[in-house]
Structures are given as structure tokens and as C-alpha cells.
Amino acid sequence: MLDLQSIGVRLGSFELADVSVTIEAGEYFVLLGPSGVGKSVLLEIVAGLIRPSAGRVLLDGRDITGLPPEQRGFSLVYQDYALFPHMTVRRNIAYGLPRARSARPAAKRRAAELAELLHITPLLARRPETLSGGQQQRVALARALAVQPRLLLLDEPLAALDTNTRFRLRKELKRINRELNTAVLHVTHDPEEAMALGDRVGILLDCRLHQVAAPQELFRRPSDPQVADFLGMRNVLPVGRVDDKICHICGVDIHVSSLTAETTHIWIKPEEIILSQEPFASSARNQFKCTVVEWDPRGSLLAVRVAAGDLSLVALITHASFDQLAIEPGRQIYATFKSSAVHCF
């Protein structure tokens, strides 16, 4: 449906280069990247609010790069909702609807339908400033959906909300996408949000699009170490010399069952590394004697960094295991993981 072809933009010191992406009809596409990387700029380029310095925007094959925003039929929802403070919720929702006297009953009906869809019917007569953040975002969504957009543009729509509201609205977004079959382009800095929502996810790092793939695929096959790092994958290691299912990394041999000739990196998930006081016999093919370097709490778990020779690995363990193993820097322990637990890409 929508094609971005080699979009580039330069605003002051900030630059975005050669972004090409296609969004299909009805698709939920998430653009993921750290803040300040130009995700919102890209969104405003799609909306027609900023003209790119290079590249073209095509809608169904037609070049719309120069089309003003009001003629594109894409509505944009901002992180801070951008509701009109001088209008009631009903007038906010109806803002984009036809205003001819004859069209008014239809507009009123449409506003009521959308309020129903987003569970904000009781709020229709109120002013935006009297609403909670979550309610405001629902109104902003209803207002954006009122114009029956071909593409709904969401700029960090959940970032300003508290955790519970965020989870609830996340589900609503997916439901709206499915029920109305409206294509969505959603911009976020939160990998978790991207994974939960996106049919496909594009990763924008260092001002360029690194990878576009389905969420599961991203974890299975990140295109490069930066992507892996941004997704929070610890223990991503570059592969050196390889001997039949064994790779030599930093002087240590690691058994990898899925190793192929194309493998450039391996990823050992921190939660699949078992730490123990003594070596134990098991089907796990990799077991090393290591030294604890440091540890840090990570939510309800603990991240323990261990070193085996020059190889440095992070293992995630529970508080119970931590107490039991009496972890402290300098302590000798064993790290064990299965050869099948090592992911290659």
C-alpha cells in the first residue's frame, strides 16, 4: 500500500539516510528505535508534515511526496494526544468529519460509534483537560479513526501512560487494527511494545533502518550485533574459527548444535545458563569453570557476570539461587548450557 523509497532527511545536526520500507494494507507495522533517532520525523514525513530531502513516498504506486497532509487521508496520533483543549470530546472526535449542515446527524452518529468502540461514551460532553492520560489517548484515537484513515500513524502513543493503562491500551490498538482492518504505522522506543504489537517490526538505529522482520524472527536472527544489543540480547558473541559444531571464541570451545558455515554470531540467552557450585553430569554439552566478576539486580532476577578465560558471559538467576550459591565477586563456579541453547545468526 505505502512505499517509502530511499527517504533521507537532514534537520540541523540530525540526519536520516536511505530508509526504504513497504507497509501492506491492514498491517500493523512498528518502527522501533532509541529516542532521538528520527522515528517521529519519519512519521511526520509519511503524514506530509515534513518534506524529505531525498526519496519518495508512494501510495498505491502514486507519488504523494508533495501532497499536503490534509489530502493524504493518514491521521496522526501524538504521544501527548494533541487534543483541542477548547472543544468537548465529541467535537474533538468530529473535527475531521464533514461539516455541512446536512452531514451533521451522520457525523454525530459516527462520533457515538467511535466512542462506543473505544469505551469513552460517558466522556463525550467533557473537556480534554478533565480526562486522565489513558482517556485522552482513547479520544485521540477515536478522533483519528473518525476520518477512516487508510493508515493510522501513532507516535509513541503509549509512552506517557502508566503501566496498567499502557497494557490495556496496547490490547485496544491491536483490536482496532484487526476489527477495522486499518493499517497502522506505530513508532516506539520500547522493544517489548514492538514485539507485542507488530506484525512486522523495523529497527531504526544510528539513523538508518537496520532490519525489518516479524518479531520472533528478530530474536532468532538479528541482522547485526547492534540490533541484538538494542533488543537486550546479552551474550551475543562474534564467531571466530569454526570446527564442526564447535566454535572457538576467546580461547574457549563452545558446542553449538545449529552451527552453519554462514554463522557470524552466536547468542547464549542469559536465562539458559545454569550456575552451580560443582560440575554435574548432564546432557548439556557446554560446561566451564568460571570466576564471578560482578552482579547486578535486574528486576526480580539477578544478572551475574562470569569470566572463563577471556570469555565474559552474563547469567540470569533467581534470588534463591543467588543466596544458595553465595555469589560474590571472585568466587569460582561452574556455568553450564546446552549446545541447543546457543542460537546462531
Next chain:
Amino acid sequence: MLDLQSIGVRLGSFELADVSVTIEAGEYFVLLGPSGVGKSVLLEIVAGLIRPSAGRVLLDGRDITGLPPEQRGFSLVYQDYALFPHMTVRRNIAYGLPRARSARPAAKRRAAELAELLHITPLLARRPETLSGGQQQRVALARALAVQPRLLLLDEPLAALDTNTRFRLRKELKRINRELNTAVLHVTHDPEEAMALGDRVGILLDCRLHQVAAPQELFRRPSDPQVADFLGMRNVLPVGRVDDKICHICGVDIHVSSLTAETTHIWIKPEEIILSQEPFASSARNQFKCTVVEWDPRGSLLAVRVAAGDLSLVALITHASFDQLAIEPGRQIYATFKSSAVHCF
């Protein structure tokens, strides 16, 4: 050393009531709470920048509630560093030092020492605006330490930094506290930061101080469900009827090895709940047939909500287990956990 006695403050619509706390010499005390709860206000009360509407501040038993900030000898470091933009790093650090002509060589020496301590010696001649966030925060710390404060006040000192810098500076803070034996009052909204740094942690929720305890103790014995919830402890359940090591909750019997008569709540850590397709024989005393309600990614793990009758539990599992169990809403599975894995408080 420092006693806050029944401090209360009311600023506009915001209120803080009856906060009493004692900070010992050399102690690292962390005040933890969500944003907007008045943590920074409390810090500015201690600094003498805001006068409390009720209560007293005592230093070594002497009432200093009305003492102006410049006579207290507590220096304050803000989240945005608050460096003087019109002075070099050296002059920033020396700002609080004696200014008499005769004292200048000593001041210069002291600035050099502190720059050494915080690894910013190469930056001494530079202007604050040319520094990175982490470097600015080091300068702010050096400047605050230059006056040899009895108490160092830190207002979200790490919140504006990126993850790597945050972890590095976190270690520095602890080191400074230990090496210089300076007492620290550190305010943060991040439970992880509080746990990693605090000798003791005070939890400020709903404008009142709920609990003051060592980090480990907080997880073992949160004073009430709000505290548990804020610390991210899922599966905290109120205890109903109790029969000898078994408690009845929502129509389900849970074996709890450490159950006592005083127990009002139990906590089952989400990562200690095992999910399986079939029941299995083991030493674990609790095993229920459940229905999957929903699931959500949580970083590198997945949170699966399951229901056994009216009891709703969250289990944290790996992506591998998730694929293997073919988790989807409505699916019947078994949840297993040991009676010793249930924490009481």
C-alpha cells in the same frame, strides 16, 4: 546523625504527611517512590530550601529546621546537574571552597584531588555545555563533595543518563560513600537502583513513608501490598482461612511451609512457578490445573497469566518453554511450585 521528625508539607494540591526518618553517619539511605510523590520536596526540606509546614529537622540533636541552606553543610546534586554554565569545570568544583587569596592554592589542589577521584581531570578547563551527561554528573558530584558535606543529597542523580553510564556511575556513588564515609540521601523512582545502592531504603507512596528497611528485607517482608506492588512483586495474595501450613485463597488450597499465625499475605515469585503440559511427580507440594488467560513479553522472558478457579497467578517463563508448551489463551496446563517457594509476610 540527621533526624526528620514528623515532617509534613503542603504545596498547592500536593501533600506530604508525617515523615519520620533517621539517617546515620556514613549511611547510604535511599528514598524510593513513584514520581510526583514528593521525594524531591523532602530532599529540599533537608537541604533547607523549603520550610516544612510541620515537623522538625534535627542534626546531631540540634534543631536546624530554620537554618538557611548555606549554613547546613549538606550539598545537593540535581538530576539535571545544575552546573554553572558560565564557569569552567574547575571553577564549578571550587565554587563552594574558601575564596580568600591565601586559600586559593589549597582550593586548586582540592579541585584537582576531586577531579582525580571522579576521573574528570582532563575536563577541568572545559565548559559544562561541552560535556556528556555522565561527565556533567561527575562534575556535579565533585562540586558537591568539595565542600566536604556532612550529608550528600542526590535528587534522581542517574535518571537522565543512558543505561551504561548509569551502571558505571551507580558503582562510583557506592564507592564514594564508602571511601569518603560521607552519608548519602539518594532519591529515586527506580526500585532496582534503590536495591543496588541503599544500605537502607525508605518507600514513599501516597505521600507517606510506608516502610524503611534494608533492601533484602523489603522483598522478604514488604509492610503492605502497596509496597509489594510497587517493588514489582506479582502474585501477592491476601491470606484467608488458614489450616496448619495450608491457606485457602480464592477456593484453592496452597501449601506454605513458613506459614505462621501472623501471616497476612503470601508471595509466590512468578519465576518459581513451573508450567507443564502434564502433571508430574515431584517434591513440590503445590500443583494446579489451570487455564491460560493471557501472556505478555517481559524483556527476554514471557509473563503468562493463568487461572485456577478464582485464583489468578502470573508465571515467568522463557521463550523456549513458551514455544514448547504452545501457550495460547484458553489452553489447559499445570502450574507447580514448592511450598518453600511461598514467602509469607
Next chain:
Amino acid sequence: MTRQSLQPSGSGTWFGLLLALLGSAVLLLIVAPLLGIVLATSVSDLSRAAADREVTESIKLTLLAALAATTVSAVAGVPLAYLLARKRFWGKGLVLGIIDLPIVIPHSAAGIALLTVIGRQSPLGKHVLGGGLVGTTAGIAVAMAFVSIPFLVNAARLAFMAVPERLERAARTLGASPARVFLTVSLPLAWRGVLSGMVLMWARGISEFGAVVIIAYHPMTTPVMVFQRFNDHGLRYAVSVAVLLIAVCVTLFVVLRLLSGARDRRGDHA
């Protein structure tokens, strides 16, 4: 955020006292003459002036001429303010500078400058305006507009800048044309600031003396009448007219304060 910044003993020190003393000197400079003129006038003088048809006619003339200047200027000045608040273009700094020029140009010189354009001898005055605008109400309004339009444009510009641009951008993506966005979003939200700019311009127009006295000694606006009575009849006859005029201006000024009150209160905490 509302935050009280009671600095214990900070305001009670010699430094706080010094600040308060120096500040009082400034207030005295402003308040003393106003008190002086009120004390110098008697009720009978004042009521005689208020009953004087020459005085009331001149107050009416002054109010109406300034109102006309403000209304006509708003039609062109408000869109210009919006343009300056929103767009970036080459030469914008120059345009901003030109708008502020009338504030620094001495008003008597401004009057002379206006004469060269709308005077009897000027090409425009001779051929288009039928003998120029000297001595006409229209001429007075032009002189008032020249010296007071910066106040309107700047107030309106700041009001438009305070409207979040995202609201306008969101409206565009909802299908609204730039003109519709201006009329339904930008102008309603900036209205309070625009209106207070208009009141300020009106007040400045009423109080204008230097430019007006050169363009038109007759018909006589009230500021000119104050000067004329002082020259022809002496201080006592000027005082009562001046008090009436000051009362009109201060009333307008209080209205202005109430209008822009919300914004000012916000500003104090920034």
C-alpha cells in the same frame, strides 16, 4: 508546578532588605507623580473639566480614533503575527526588527516622517488623499497606528507561539486546510493573547501625543489638549484634564491585566 520557595531566613537577611529598599525607590518614582497630580486637583476643577464639552468631545475623539486604528491594524497585524510565529523564511529577523522600529523612533520624529507621506505636500497626500490627512481624524488614527502597532503584533505573535504546533499538525492530518486550522484551532486558542494585544494597542493609541500633535493640532485629542491647556492657561487647567485622561487609560489597563491575568500568573512560576 506550584512550588513555594520559602527560603528559611533568606528573605529576612540584610540582602533581602536591600532588595526591598531599592525596589521601593523604583515604585516611588512611579507612584509619587501620580499621587501628586491627584492631590493637586480639586473636585470642583475635575467636575468642571468633566462637564466641559471641549474635553468630553476630545475624549470621544481620542477613544474612537484609537479604536479605529486598532481594528484596522488587527485585520492585517494578526495574520502577520501568525506568520511570524509559525513560518521560517529568509529575512524574518529583518521583519521582526522593522515591526519593533516604531517603539524606538522618537514620536515627534515619527510625526514628521508621517507628514512626508500623508502631508499636504507629499505625492500621496496631494494626489490620492485629496490634500493629505493633516488635521483629520484619519490622520490621527494613522499616527496612532504607526506608534502602537508593534504592541499588537508582538502580543499576538507570542500568543500564537504558545499554541502547541502539534495541535495544528494533528488538525492537518485530520483533513483540515491551513486556513481552517487557523480559524478553528490557532485563533481560538490564541484569542486571549490577541485580544489583550488589541487592548494594549488601543491604550497606546489613546495615550499618543508626539506623533499626533504634529499631524493634527486640531481636531484636538486629549493628550494634545493637556499640552495646549498647560501652554495657554497654566498648570492648574492642565491638571484636571490630565487626571481624567489618566483615569481612562488606567481603566483600560486594568481591563488588560484581567484579560492577560492567567498568562501572567503562569509566567511567574516559570
Next chain:
Amino acid sequence: MTRQSLQPSGSGTWFGLLLALLGSAVLLLIVAPLLGIVLATSVSDLSRAAADREVTESIKLTLLAALAATTVSAVAGVPLAYLLARKRFWGKGLVLGIIDLPIVIPHSAAGIALLTVIGRQSPLGKHVLGGGLVGTTAGIAVAMAFVSIPFLVNAARLAFMAVPERLERAARTLGASPARVFLTVSLPLAWRGVLSGMVLMWARGISEFGAVVIIAYHPMTTPVMVFQRFNDHGLRYAVSVAVLLIAVCVTLFVVLRLLSGARDRRGDHA
């Protein structure tokens, strides 16, 4: 953040054109008289005026009187601005209102009001000032200060408000007294704004006509001289003095713009 907001075709529509047209009308109103007066003067008239000792003496008098008014006012006005930017106290709204009063009071009326305090007949003038300040340079400076002090106080107040209060609070916890904080942190950081407020006050003082003409017809400031030459000798003799005066004021104004340039540029993106 620097962000270009090129709205494709948004500036090329009839709406953008309308805005530009209306804006041009405002610019024309301001530029036309200035062009007119420059075209109306000849080089020979101008050089004769520049060589006229009466003219050069009056320019010197005007510059010095306004400078004196500004310097003395700054000593009291800058601390007051700091007080207003930082402290909350009962009656603050009233104080802010009083400071703005001279802007809306007609200057001829302001002159009369000043006469009631520093005139020959006033108690202060008779007993303290030895016959009043009428016709003296000091009287001229007081008149200039009265009408122009709001510009200094407001500019300085905004400059102090732009200094983050946290810097001052951090300085206090580092052991600095309120006075030291003011001198080492607040004033250096607000200096640019304070200075541009002083230049603005100076420029406004130079250009004052209404209040000055009532306090002192002699010694003659340049704005008064423009008026006197127009009245006594006609337009042609006023034009050359007016052009000289405008040149002085515009030069000062350009200096002011350069001083406050950084702040303005920031404002444009807000």
C-alpha cells in the same frame, strides 16, 4: 530542537498568499514614513543640520540625560527585577501593575503629573530641590526615567526568570549566601538580558518627547527641537533634525538586537 516545518504546498496556497499580503500592509505602514522622510531630506540640509551647534549640543544633551536616567534606574531597577522574578509576596500583582503604568499613561499627562512633584510650586520642588527641576537636565532625566523604567525592569525580570532556579538552589547548598548567589550566579547569567533592557531604556529615554517638553522646553532635547523647528520654521527644517535623531535611535536599536539576538533566535523555535 531545530526542526524545519516545510509543509508541502502549505505555504503556496491562497491562504499563505493572503497572510503574506496582509503582513506586507503592516510593513508598508511602518516603512513608508521612514522612506518618505529620508527621501524628503537633501544631503545639503542634512550636513547643515549636522554642523549646527544647536543640533549637536541637543543630541549630546539627549544622549547624556537618557544615559544618566538609565544608569541610576538600573541600580534600583535590577534588584527589583530580581525580587519580582524570584520571590512570591503579597501584593506582587499590584507591584507588577504599577511598574507597567508609565507605558499606558499619556506622556503629556505624565509630564503634568511630574510637574506636580518636581515643579516650582510643588512642596518638594520649593523646599528641597531649590526651585524645582523644571528647565534643568536633572528634570529631563527624571521625565525620561519615569516613562522608560518599565522597559528595564521587565527585560531584567524576564532575564532573571530564564536563569534556572536550581542553579541558585545548588549554589546555596554549596555554602553561598543569597547576596553571593545573586552576584556570582544570577546576575552573570542574566547579564545579556539586563544589558539589553538597559539599552532599550536608554533608547526609549532618548526618544521621549511628551513628558520632556512639559518639564523642560529648554535646555532643548532633540525630540523637542524637531517639534520646535516644525512649529517655528516649517517641515523642511524639522526633517533634517528628525532624520539625524532617527539615525541615532536606529543605531542604538540595532545594537540592542545584536545583544538580545541569541534569545530571540531561541524564541523563534519555541
